[in-house]
Amino acid sequence: xxxxxxxxxxxxxGVLSVVWDMPGRSMNVLSADAILELAExxxxxxxxxxxxxxxVSSGKAAFSGGADLTMLEGIARVYATEKARHGxxxxxxxxxxxxxxxxxxxxxxxxxxxxxxxxxxGVCLGGAFELALACHWRIASNDKSTRxxxxxxxxxLFPGAGGTTRVARMLPPGDALQMLMKGEQIxxxxxxxxxxVDEVATKDEMxxxxxxxxxxxxxxxxxWDEKGFKLPGGPVWSKAxxxxxxPANAIYRRETQDNYPAIRAMLQVVFDGLQLPMDLALxxxxxxxxxxxxxxxxxxxxRTLFVSMQELNKGARRPKAVPPTSIKKVGIVGAGFMxxxxxxxxxxxxxxxxxxxxxxxxxDKGKAFAEKLISGQVVKGRATGAERDALLGRITPTPDxxxxxxxxxxxxxxxxxxxxxAEVIAKVEAAIGPNTIFASNTSTLxxxxxxKASRRPEQxxxxxxxxxxxKMMLVEVIEGERTGEVALATALDYVRAIxxxxxxxxxxxxxxxxxxxxxxxxxxxxxxxxxxxAAMVENVAKQAGMPVGPLSxxxxxxxxxxxxxxxxxxxxxxxxxxxxxxxxxxxxLVETEGRLGRKNGKGFYxxxxxxxxxxxxxxxxxxxxxxxxxxxxxxxxxxxxLVAQALEAARTVEEGVVTDVREADVGAxxxxxxxxxxxxxxxxxxxxxPRRFVRLAAALAEIHGPRFRPNRLLxxxxxxxDTFYGRFAGGGAAPAAAA
Ligand code: NAD
Numbered sequence: 225x226x227x228x229x230x231x232x233x234x235x236x237x238g239v240l241s242v243v244w245d246m247p248g249r250s251m252n253v254l255s256a257d258a259i260l261e262l263a264e265x266x267x268x269x270x271x272x273x274x275x276x277x278x279x280v281s282s283g284k285a286a287f288s289g290g291a292d293l294t295m296l297e298g299i300a301r302v303y304a305t306e307k308a309r310h311g312x313x314x315x316x317x318x319x320x321x322x323x324x325x326x327x328x329x330x331x332x333x334x335x336x337x338x339x340x341x342x343x344x345x346g347v348c349l350g351g352a353f354e355l356a357l358a359c360h361w362r363i364a365s366n367d368k369s370t371r372x373x374x375x376x377x378x379x380x381l382f383p384g385a386g387g388t389t390r391v392a393r394m395l396p397p398g399d400a401l402q403m404l405m406k407g408e409q410i411x412x413x414x415x416x417x418x419x420x421v422d423e424v425a426t427k428d429e430m431x432x433x434x435x436x437x438x439x440x441x442x443x444x445x446x447x448w449d450e451k452g453f454k455l456p457g458g459p460v461w462s463k464a465x466x467x468x469x470x471p472a473n474a475i476y477r478r479e480t481q482d483n484y485p486a487i488r489a490m491l492q493v494v495f496d497g498l499q500l501p502m503d504l505a506l507x508x509x510x511x512x513x514x515x516x517x518x519x520x521x522x523x524x525x526x527r528t529l530f531v532s533m534q535e536l537n538k539g540a541r542r543p544k545a546v547p548p549t550s551i552k553k554v555g556i557v558g559a560g561f562m563x564x565x566x567x568x569x570x571x572x573x574x575x576x577x578x579x580x581x582x583x584x585x586x587x588d589k590g591k592a593f594a595e596k597l598i599s600g601q602v603v604k605g606r607a608t609g610a611e612r613d614a615l616l617g618r619i620t621p622t623p624d625x626x627x628x629x630x631x632x633x634x635x636x637x638x639x640x641x642x643x644x645x646a647e648v649i650a651k652v653e654a655a656i657g658p659n660t661i662f663a664s665n666t667s668t669l670x671x672x673x674x675x676k677a678s679r680r681p682e683q684x685x686x687x688x689x690x691x692x693x694x695k696m697m698l699v700e701v702i703e704g705e706r707t708g709e710v711a712l713a714t715a716l717d718y719v720r721a722i723x724x725x726x727x728x729x730x731x732x733x734x735x736x737x738x739x740x741x742x743x744x745x746x747x748x749x750x751x752x753x754x755x756x757x758a759a760m761v762e763n764v765a766k767q768a769g770m771p772v773g774p775l776s777x778x779x780x781x782x783x784x785x786x787x788x789x790x791x792x793x794x795x796x797x798x799x800x801x802x803x804x805x806x807x808x809x810x811x812x813l814v815e816t817e818g819r820l821g822r823k824n825g826k827g828f829y830x831x832x833x834x835x836x837x838x839x840x841x842x843x844x845x846x847x848x849x850x851x852x853x854x855x856x857x858x859x860x861x862x863x864x865x866l867v868a869q870a871l872e873a874a875r876t877v878e879e880g881v882v883t884d885v886r887e888a889d890v891g892a893x894x895x896x897x898x899x900x901x902x903x904x905x906x907x908x909x910x911x912x913x914p915r916r917f918v919r920l921a922a923a924l925a926e927i928h929g930p931r932f933r934p935n936r937l938l939x940x941x942x943x944x945x946d947t948f949y950g951r952f953a954g955g956g957a958a959p960a961a962a963a
Contacts, residue, residue: 227261228246228247228257228261229244229245229246229247229252229257229258229261229262230242230243230244230245230258230261230262230265231243231245231283232265234274234275237276237435237439238274238275238276238277239275239276239277239278239279239435239438239439240269240275240277240278240279241278241279241281241431242265242278242279242280242281243281243282243283244258244280244281244282244283244284244287244288245282245283245284246258246284249284250284250285251284251286251288251289252282252284252286252287252288252289252352253288253289253290253291253292254288254290254291254292254295254326254351254352254355255292255295256292256295256298259325259326259329262329263329263332266329266332266333266336269336269338270332270336270337270338275338276338276339276438276439277338277339277340277341277435277438277439277442277444278338278339278340278341279341279343279431279434279435279438280340280341280342280343280355280356280359281342281343281345281430281431282343282345282346284346285346285369286345286346286347286348286369287344287345287346287347287348287352287356288347288348288349288351288352289347289349289350289352290349290350290351290352290353290375291326291350291351291385293379293526293530293531294531296381296517296526297523297526297527297531299319299322299323299517300319300517300518300522300523302315302318302319302322303315303316303318303319303518306318306319316514319514319517319518320510320511320514322514323384323510323513323514323517324506324507324510324513324514326351326354326384326385327384327385327386327506327509327510327513328506330354330355330357330358330385330386331358331386331502331503331506333355333358333359334358334359334360334386334446334449335449336444337444338444339360339361339437339438339442339443339444340358340359340360340361340444341359341360341361341362341363341434341437341438341442342355342356342359342361342362342363343363343430343431343434344356344362344363344364344365344370344372344412344421345364345365345367345369345370345427345430346365346367346369346370346371347369347370347371347372347409348364348370348371348372349371349372349373349374349375349409350373350374350375350376350383350387351383351385351387353372353373353374353387354374354383354385354386354387354390355385356372356421357386357387357390357391357394357420358386358390360442360443360444360445360446361422361423361434361437361442362420362421362422362423363421363422363423363424363425363430363433363434363437364412364415364416364421364423364424364425365412365424365425365426365427365430366412366413366424366425366426367412367427370411370412371409371410371411371412372409372410372412372415372420372421373403373407373408373409373410374387374388374391374403374404374407375407375408375409376407376486377404377405377406377407377484377486377487377490378407378525378529379522379525379526379529379530380484380485380486380516380519380521380522380523380524380525380526380529380901381486381513381516381517381522381526382404382486382487382489382490382493382512382513382516383404383490384509384510384512384513384516384517386506386509387404388404388490388493388494388497388509389493389494389497389502389505389506389508389509391403391404391420392404392493392494392497392498393447393448393455393456393498393502394419394420394456395418395419395420395456395457396456396457396464396468397455397457397460397465397468397469397472397494397498398457398467398468398472399418399457400494401468401472401490401491401494403418404490404494405475405476405479405487405490412424446502448502449502455498459498459499460495460498460499461499469495472491473491476488476491481766481767481768481769483521483769483899483901484521484901485515485516485519485521485522486516486519486521486522489512489513489515489516490512492512493505493508493509493512496508497509520911521901521902521903523903524901524902524903524904524907524908524911525900525901525903527903527907527949528886528889528890528893528903528904528907529890529893529900529903532886532889532890533725533890533894535886536725536726536727536886536887536890537720537725539716539720540884540886541716541726541727541728541884541887542712542713542716542717543709543712543713545709546709546710546712546713548717549632549710549713549714549717550632551575551632551633551714551717551718551721552575552576552632553575553576553577553578553630553631553632554570554575554576554577554578554631554632554633554634554635554718555577555578555580555627555628555631555633555634555635555652555656556570556577556578556579556580556590556634556635556636556637557580557581557625557628557634557635557636557637557638557648557652558580558581558636558637558638558639558648558665559579559580559581559586559587559589559590559591559621559637560581560586560590560637560638561691562637562665562689562691562693563579563581563590563635563637563638563665564579564589564590564591564593564594565593565689565691565692565693565694566635566637566665566689566693567579567590567591567593567594567619568593568594568597568598568693568694569693569694569722569724570722571594571615571616571618571619572598572615572722573721573722573723574618575618575721576618576620577618577619577620578620578622578627578628578631579591579619579620579621579622580621580622580623580624580625580627580628581621581623582623583623584621584622584623586623587621587622587623588621590621591616591619591621594615594616594619595612595616597694598611598612598615598616599612625651625652625654625655626655627655628652628655628656628660629655629656629657630657631656631660632659632660632661632714633660633661633662633663633714633715633718634652634656634660634661634662634663635663635664635665635687636648636649636652636662636663636664636665637665640666640667640668640669642669642673642674645664645666645669645674645677646674646677649662649674649677649678650677653678653679653680660683661683661684661685661710661711661714661715662678662680662683662684662685663684663685663686663687663711663715664684664685664686664687665686665687665688665689666686666688667688667735667738668733668734668789668792670704670731670732670733671684671685671686671702671703671704671707671731672704672705672706672731674704675704675705675706675707681704681705681706681707682706682707682708682710682711683708683710683711684704684706684707684711685701685702685703685704685707685711685712685714685715686700686701686702686703686704686715686729686731686735687699687700687701687702687715687718687719688700688701688702688729688735690737690895696724696894696895697724697725697894698724698725698726698727698737698890698891698894698895699719699724699725699726699727700726700727700728700729700735700736700737700891700895701715701716701719701726701727701728701729702729702730702731702735703728703729703730703731704731705731712728716728725890725894727882727884727887727888727890727891728883728884728887729881729882729887729891730879730880730881730882730883732879732881733796735881736873736876736881736882736887736888736891736895737891737892737895737896739872739875739876739881740869740872740873740876740892740896740898740905741777741869741895741896742789742872743868743869743871743872743931744770744774744777744865744868744869744896745774745777745778745786746803746806746868746931747774747864747865747868748761748762748765748773748774748775748777748778748865749774749778749805749806749809749810750803750805750806750928751861751864752775752809752843752846752847753805753806753808753809753847753848754847754849754851755847755848755849755850755851756851756856756861757844757850757851757853758775758828758839758843758844759839760853760856760858760861761773761774761775761861762774762775762776762839764858764861764862764865765865767858767862768862768865768866768899769866769898769899769900769901769902770865770897770898770899771897772897774865775827775828775829775839776828776829777896778821778827778828779821779822779827779828779829780821780822781821782820782821782822782823782827783810783813783814783819783820783821783827783828784814784820784821786810786814787807787810787811787814787815790802790806790807790810803931809846809847812846813827813828813846817842817846819840822837826840827840828840828843860924860927863920863924864924864928864932866898866899866902866905866908867917867920867921867924867932868931868932869892869896869898869905870905870906870908870909870917871921871931871932871934871935871938873888873892873904873905873906874905874906874909874934874935874937874938874948875935876888877906877937877948877952878935878936878937884952885906885948885949885952888904888905888906889903889904889905889906889907890904891904892904892905906948906949907948907949909938909947909948910947910948910949910950913942913947914938914941914942914946914947914948915942915945917934917938917942918934918938918939918942921933921934921938922934
């Protein structure tokens, strides 16, 4: 048999080494052909009496990222074609058979009678970790890069190759559910403590230890296949089970608002599976998996949060002609709230940082922020003292612009004032070399306008971070009118170097994410002024799938900032662009009540020191009226909150602000948490069909006014029966398509 993806070598002691090393790929994935080859290999092992045990390892830097999600997308397609040809029942059966194949293969490994050991170095996730779980013994390296986990929930799935069923038999059910629902990547020491791996060793020791375990009489039978097996947390129908499953249901509802079919199915798989023998439990798991994989939520999440995100991270929008840039040293001017965060993430990625502010004290304050964050990591065991020292050693705080001389990139994050920025641009340009790229982190000022103060506008670009910088995964890269390809490529390379996801946005008011966020907050404000109870506004937003309600969100970004945006909107676009009810509400809160948001401990919420935040009781009086909650149409509120954002996203596509539909969806989920189960606002529109969306928006416009009127692009998609992804396939959206 030819060995393509797995190379085997049988030693004199009957130990077969299986090295997973797929040709032409930097990372092993469970593709259809790899699974087929593994299945043949397993049968060979079973039939070969000379094989005592098998050691599975990887020939790559990491073990494996798991299943090829495009293959999983393929399984979902099987359903559509089979249904069209042979009807619903046959289609469901075909998907079940496809999706249970890997599960059956792993079960074959587990019950083969041979000893299987998995040697894990680097990441071992999803389907790959399910393979490890099917093995009889797991050893992980204590390397920094090693992580195990089952992150399937993050793309609308759950572990369907036996992972759910095995974890539920290995851990007490509460711990198992938590691990499965969170989908976190787990470090080796923690995995060992949870007994997900049996031993942790240095990379070099692992193979010898694995062999010693095989020759030393390891057991080729899993506990659940032995007589008298007892579940680690006791039976489901027991006091302990009662303490677990009803609360788990409630937690599921609280955390997901029942928007995620995969997580609901997973709960069911664990609950039912623990009451069944292993083989039957695995069939139950496969049956649910076959259903979940054809859910619209899984399809949307896989596309946006895996396929599109990976494409963007691999440089889908990077100008191809520019060779890779090497960014070793980054200057940051303005070491305030944002600059300090940017300095931290840059130093954390291994780059040298020069942190400039008006005086030494202000610059030092920026570095102190990095010290606080990294020290917190050390306390939590996520970084060592040596790593902290090295990181801080890379940050040089100074008031001296001359220190920027040999920087590859300089990012300014000074006050949001065009005059201050112009002065800073001039000072920086006097200090830097001819090839340095200059970036502004402005959130409201047009990049093309700021670039007028530059002598080299083609080397001028926007890099728009979101706060808190160390947590937010999205960065908008803004192309000014004269931004050149090298500047754009450098900005994109930099964003990737700090391990965030970039989207490329055309220079325009509010760029992309903030426009949608402003539309979301406006809706929340207006609901309040209409007499909808504040708690209902917040809860409905969460039910719709938003991570935080519009009022909470406004408190985080500051209420006075909202007023500032209203003022600048009026100045730029005139009175008609300002909503009077919103302005009245914000003026009353900020100017009369002095409520600025979380920053002064009072906004829509009160923030008692040391206590939990609570909605401010004065809000109802401010609104002037209160509707009877029983008369309020909750689904209309939910639609308003999502439609307002989706409409704004559709407008940005029509205006050419976003030129790639993938970026709108990825940007919306990473930037402001747009209901992830939808796959993003454009996927949400496509999912229901632009025709239905246009009807929904038009109905809302009838009641609430022109802000809900669908734009021309949407009407055109509806009329032609098209979709965003249908028309703009492969990403590139022709901005003027419907104009
Ligand atoms: P900040 O007031 O916290 O920090 C500004 C820093 O710039 C201060 O430390 C100040 O001393 C320094 N500074 C001012 N003039 C300077 C000069 N001439 N030379 C050197 N340093 C100077 O403000 P921030 O919230 O960090 O915002 C900075 C920029 O980032 C603004 O353009 C803002 O629009 C943008 N931004 C802010 C957010 C946010 O959430 N705060 C988000 C995205 C972008």
